[in-house]
Amino acid sequence: MLIYLPIVLFATLPLTAVADNVPKFDIAQECKSEGGSTVMQEHCAGDEAQARDQLEPLWVQSAAADRAVCIKETSMDGSPSYVELLTCLEMARDVKKTSK
Numbered sequence: 001m002l003i004y005l006p007i008v009l010f011a012t013l014p015l016t017a018v019a020d021n022v023p024k025f026d027i028a029q030e031c032k033s034e035g036g037s038t039v040m041q042e043h044c045a046g047d048e049a050q051a052r053d054q055l056e057p058l059w060v061q062s063a064a065a066d067r068a069v070c071i072k073e074t075s076m077d078g079s080p081s082y083v084e085l086l087t088c089l090e091m092a093r094d095v096k097k098t099s100k
Contacts, residue, residue, distance in 0.1 A: 022052065022059045023071060025080045033079040051082035058089050066092040 031044035059067065070088035074080045 030079045048082045051086045055086045
């Protein structure tokens with residue numbers, strides 16, 4: 001009877017996956033890790049915020065596998081970046097377009 005327990009547990013989980021939402025990155029930390037003057041850090045923060053806004057519609061359209069790979073790649077150095085994540089997902093999308 002206990003062998004069915006995992007099936008019951010998985011069947012009761014919500015259908016919405018956690019990865020359906022754009023991850024939350026610490027923009028200030030990312031820009032501070034890049035160094036530079038206050039003006040450069042403010043410019044960095046602006047770029048990151050703009051990339052986050054552009055990322056939202058692309059995120060929903062991207063395959064879960066592409067999202068997972070891109071999150072892993074952009075988080076390797078400990079300071080994930082929306083700019084890098086956006087670029088990665090755009091490249092994955094473009095590769096799929098050209099291979100059709």
